[in-house]
Amino acid sequence: MDWVNGIVQGVLVGGLFALFATGLSLIFGVMRIVNIAHGDMIIACAYLAFTIIQLSGLHPLVSLLIVIPIASLVGYLLQTAILNRTLGKDILPPLLVTFGLSIIVQNGLLEVYSADSRRLAAGPIETGSFPLARGIDIGYLPLLTFLTAVVVVAGLQFVFYRTEIGRSFRAVSDDPETSQLMGLDNRKVYGLAMALCLAVVAIAGVFLATRSNFDPFMGPSRLIFGFEAVIIGGLGNLWGTLVGGVILGVAQAIGAQIDPGWQLLAGHIAFLVILAIRPEGLFPRGAR
Amino acid sequence: MTKRTGINRRKVIKGASALLAMPALFKVTQASAQTPVFKIGYVSPQTGPLAGFAEADGYILSGVRKALAGIKSNGKPVDVTIVAKDSQSSSNRAAEVATELIEKDKVNLLLATGAPDNTNPVADQAELSEVPCVTSISPWQPYFFGRNGDPAKGFKWTYHFFWGLEDVIANYLGVWKQTGLKPGKIGGLFPNDADGNAWGDKERGFAKPLAAAGYSIVDPGRYQVINNDFTAQITAFKEAGCEIVTGNMIPPDFATFWSQAAQQGFKPKVVTIGKALLFPSVIESLGDRGDGLTTEIWWSPSHPFTSSLTGESAKVIADGFTTASGKQWTQPIGFNHALFEVAADVIKRTADLSDSNAVLDAIVKTNLNTVVGPIAWKGQPVKNVVRTPLVGGQWQKINGRSELIITYNGEAPQIPVGGKLKLIG
Numbered sequence: 164m165d166w167v168n169g170i171v172q173g174v175l176v177g178g179l180f181a182l183f184a185t186g187l188s189l190i191f192g193v194m195r196i197v198n199i200a201h202g203d204m205i206i207a208c209a210y211l212a213f214t215i216i217q218l219s220g221l222h223p224l225v226s227l228l229i230v231i232p233i234a235s236l237v238g239y240l241l242q243t244a245i246l247n248r249t250l251g252k253d254i255l256p257p258l259l260v261t262f263g264l265s266i267i268v269q270n271g272l273l274e275v276y277s278a279d280s281r282r283l284a285a286g287p288i289e290t291g292s293f294p295l296a297r298g299i300d301i302g303y304l305p306l307l308t309f310l311t312a313v314v315v316v317a318g319l320q321f322v323f324y325r326t327e328i329g330r331s332f333r334a335v336s337d338d339p340e341t342s343q344l345m346g347l348d349n350r351k352v353y354g355l356a357m358a359l360c361l362a363v364v365a366i367a368g369v370f371l372a373t374r375s376n377f378d379p380f381m382g383p384s385r386l387i388f389g390f391e392a393v394i395i396g397g398l399g400n401l402w403g404t405l406v407g408g409v410i411l412g413v414a415q416a417i418g419a420q421i422d423p424g425w426q427l428l429a430g431h432i433a434f435l436v437i438l439a440i441r442p443e444g445l446f447p448r449g450a451r
Numbered sequence: 452m453t454k455r456t457g458i459n460r461r462k463v464i465k466g467a468s469a470l471l472a473m474p475a476l477f478k479v480t481q482a483s484a485q486t487p488v489f490k491i492g493y494v495s496p497q498t499g500p501l502a503g504f505a506e507a508d509g510y511i512l513s514g515v516r517k518a519l520a521g522i523k524s525n526g527k528p529v530d531v532t533i534v535a536k537d538s539q540s541s542s543n544r545a546a547e548v549a550t551e552l553i554e555k556d557k558v559n560l561l562l563a564t565g566a567p568d569n570t571n572p573v574a575d576q577a578e579l580s581e582v583p584c585v586t587s588i589s590p591w592q593p594y595f596f597g598r599n600g601d602p603a604k605g606f607k608w609t610y611h612f613f614w615g616l617e618d619v620i621a622n623y624l625g626v627w628k629q630t631g632l633k634p635g636k637i638g639g640l641f642p643n644d645a646d647g648n649a650w651g652d653k654e655r656g657f658a659k660p661l662a663a664a665g666y667s668i669v670d671p672g673r674y675q676v677i678n679n680d681f682t683a684q685i686t687a688f689k690e691a692g693c694e695i696v697t698g699n700m701i702p703p704d705f706a707t708f709w710s711q712a713a714q715q716g717f718k719p720k721v722v723t724i725g726k727a728l729l730f731p732s733v734i735e736s737l738g739d740r741g742d743g744l745t746t747e748i749w750w751s752p753s754h755p756f757t758s759s760l761t762g763e764s765a766k767v768i769a770d771g772f773t774t775a776s777g778k779q780w781t782q783p784i785g786f787n788h789a790l791f792e793v794a795a796d797v798i799k800r801t802a803d804l805s806d807s808n809a810v811l812d813a814i815v816k817t818n819l820n821t822v823v824g825p826i827a828w829k830g831q832p833v834k835n836v837v838r839t840p841l842v843g844g845q846w847q848k849i850n851g852r853s854e855l856i857i858t859y860n861g862e863a864p865q866i867p868v869g870g871k872l873k874l875i876g
Contacts, residue, residue, distance in 0.1 A: 165686045172682040172711075179679060270498060278502030280702040282736035290713030290740065302714030375679075376706040376736055380500045380540075384677045412680070419683035423674035424643060426683070 166420055168299045173416025174409050175301070178309030179374065181408030182367040183389035185315055185401060186360040192399030193336045193356040194250065196257040200265040201389065202382030204361065207268050208234050208368030209377050213281055223283040223373050230365045238361030242354040250353070265382065272379035280376040289373060308370045315363055316405045322359070323401070332356055336399075391434045397444030406445060410437075488530045489804050491794050492552030494563040494573045495787070499540025503730050504565035504588060507784045508535065510775045514768075515791040518761045524798050531798060533791075534558060538569050546572035553580045559810060560797065562586070562790045565783070567593040567645055574598060574609040583810045584609040585793050587786045591615040591836040592655075593645050605834030610814055612793075612826050613786070614749060614841040616649060618862060620660045622747050622843035623723050625859040627666075627695060629872045630721050634665035638688035638719065640681075640698030640708065643673035646726060650699045657697070669693055676701055681708040685717045699725040702733040709740055720874045721745060723843075731779040734846045734853040742848045743875040747841055748857055750785035750823050754866055758822040760792045765822050779852075786839075789821040824863075842866050845873070 187201050198204075212223060212230045219226070245264075249256040285304065292300040323329040331352045334342040343349055371377065371385065392411055396403025411430045418429025437445065493512075495505035512533060519531045534556050538545035545568070552558045553576065561584040563573035570586040575598060577584030586594070586609070594611050595602075627634075641651030650656050651670060658668050669691045671684050685708075688696065696719045700708070705727035712719070723745040727733060734741035752769035763771070768788060769780035793814075798804065801813040818827040824839045832838065840863030847856050847870065856870040 165690075168686060168715075169682050172680060172715075176680045273498055273502060278498075278500070278506065279732035280503075280706075280730065280736055281732070282706060282738075284736075284738050289710055289738075292714040292716070300715045302711070304710070305714070374707065374710065376703040376733065378500065378703075381677075381703065388679075416680060416682060419674070419680065422672040423683055424672045426678065426680070427675040 165298070166417075167296075169416040169420045170413055171295070171299055171301070172305070173413040175305035175309045175412070176415070177392075177405075177409030177412025178305070178312040179367075179370065179408070180388045180392045180411050181312040181405040182308065182315065182363070182370060183385060184392035184396075184404045184408055185312070185319065186363040186367065187389050188393045188396070188399060188401060188404040189319065189360050189363065190356065191393065192401075193332050194257075194353055195336075196246070196250070196254070196261070198360075199258060199261040199386075200268060200382075201261075201364070202384070202386035203265045203268040203272075204364045204382075205368045205371060205385065206377055206379065206382045207272060208361075208365040209283070209372035210272055210276055210281075210379075211365075212283060212369045212372060213276075216283060223285050223369050226283075227366060227369055230369060231362045234361040234365035235358040238364075239354045239358040241361075242357035243350060246357065247350045247353055269379050269382065276379065278378055278380075280378045281372070282376045283369065283372040285373040304370075304374060308374070311366060311370065312405060312408070315366060316401045319359070319363070319401050328352075328355060388430070391430065394444055395434055395437050397447035400444070400446045403444060403446035486528050486530045487524075487804055488532065489524075489560070489798055490556060490558040491531065491533045491791075492549070492556060492558035492561045493533055493535045493790075494538050494545055494548055494552070494561070494569065495535065496540040496545075496565045496569050497535075497537035499538075501540040501565050501569065503732075503781065504569075504783045505537075505787070506778075506781065507772050507776070508787065510772050511784065511788050511791070514761055514763075514771070515788070515795075519791075519795060522795060522798060524801060524804055529798060529804060531795075538563075538565075538573075540568065542568045542572045545569050546576055549573040549576035550580075553577070553582050558582065559804065559807065560584070560794055562794060564588045564787050564790060567597050570594055570611070571598050574606075574611070578606055578608050581608055581807060583797075583807055583814055585790060585797075585814060586611045587613050587790055588783055589613055590619070590646075590649075591832065591838065592649055595833055595836055597645065600833065600835070602833045608811060610828055610835050610837075612789070612823070612837045612839055614747075614838050615832065615836075616656070617660075618838065618841040619650075619725060619747050620657060621862050622841055622859060623697060624660070624664050625861045626723055626745050626843040626845075626872065627721060629859055630695075630874060632694050632720060635667075635695075636691045636693045637661065637666050637668050638684070638691070638693040638696040638698075639668045639670040640684060640696065640700055640704075640724070641670065641673055642676045642678075642700060642704065644676055646699045647673060647676075650725065666695075674704075676704060678704050678707060681711050682715065684708070685712055685715050688719070689715075689717050694719055695721045695723070697723045700727040702727045702730075702736075705733075706737060709737065713740070718876060720876070722875065728846065730781055731853055731855070739848075741846055741853055743845060743873060745843065745845045745858075745872070746855075748782070748844045748855060749839065749841060750782045751844075751855060751857060751866075751869075752780055753857065753869055754785070754823070756785075756820065756822045756824055758788060758792055759819055760788075760795045763822075768822060785823045789823045789826070792821045793817060793819060793826060840866060844869070847873070 392407035396407030414433035418425035536548035641647040728746040843859035
């Protein structure tokens, strides 16, 4: 039963990894850039929610109604004002700029909020749970996190394949030159993609911050799982990212059952094995 | 190439550097006129994950600078300058700024604080460059053995004051005795980092002394820091029927563990954790679940000590920080202040301030009552380390605010107890 419980909890943790990773996957899928500052953006959104909750006394999940639009707007401005200037044949400039951004965000947060460890108080939902079977208790918050990840991925999938803006995303991703010839303003499309990414980042930030404590320097350490989930699932494939997150969560849970020292290692091993067998990931986008 | 007239690059640089050098020029002439100068280099983690340790530096330094203004060495006035540098919570950076302080600023004395990651590289640089150095806020074992110290020989230039693992264990055992629970199984949460490996060590860590006291430790193994899932540990503790949980964790890991424990129906009666429960902001962030957690206490406003430098009591110093910043006191304040107490005391007694051997001699002969307790290096537990008193206590909600209450003072009876221990839940 311990093993089953461990694996069930691992699946739920996988939802959190998927939330971290979806934004990364989206940005890579559309713009082919790797956003090193992704983890710091998650933390910045957590602080934004923290500020709004301090001011208004809203529940963290309700605060998302305010945090998501602000984050999206910031994302759009960030892309159009800064990141668009770095795009080009060379993949290095966006990498370096987002790296710099990461440091700026961390130290900016430290200046404003100090190094204090914070958390968003979500009330009884934080610690509540229901028994699924004997020895398996499902926490409301982890379950909600997982379901949110599923909804986010389904929503993004819908946007990508069923809407006009989604068609533009796919167009600029497949062939930026031709899409421009067809009258698309690539820079604007990129801006919208980043806005969408930041909306997901905001959700990830709020869930992370209700689950555990955060401080200004927490971003990068949470990012690695995001990267791994993206690569396991296949670059740019959103459902794949969710599966990648779950595989990572379950692998870690199995490792932890053997010995907690194996927990992260087991996740990394699963990642390496998949990378060795299928370098393009499990579900590469537009497999050719 | 066109040649522009008037100002060119070289002229600008020349002029600018002269301008930049001017204040320094004045300073030197002014200082060398009569009073000797003594430079203190201070390395602390002002930014980065360890920034909480240096949070009160601004407040402490302003008080210390005021108190040092009229200081005399053997009856003669001295100009004391403090050069504070940020280690950015990185040991590489700490070593770098320590070298800078030694080579460029030519400091006469180095001070460092805030976890082994910060104290050790600074002390190593000082030992290498033969500059006297005093450090604090790092349990003495990681400080001493982490630097490959040989207890028989010790170090020549570097000295340290803080408590050690033996003090933590004694206090935890004392706190657990107060709970009235029968000795039984204890859940152990030790991460795979310097502290976790030291605390969880089968030979030198918690296991042996706990066994001697009748407890047995359920230790599932070392987890990696920033862990997202403690299900394996919780299951093991539940199965063993642990009523007490102990360990050494960072705040986010403890928060994850503590939520998951509640979700998965694990309800220990006593939770005694090192490091994670240090700062009041962390306890506040845990909400009602922060009430009743127990930990070791290195310093508090109710410690019956006064500063040898400013004459302020522990309470006055802590309250001063609250007035200045609007924040609750934290334990590092006392120790960072005490570093400068030692420095000032050394300056007063040093025969020749320009001679580093004389400064070292004064450090070795220190016998000072500071705001964290008496400091005198007498060879115990090792040549370069003196242990400061440690007590145990509990975070309790008092009028809606989390207060750290001393409940156990068996290891340091001179520090008064502030309340009674209660069980969680």
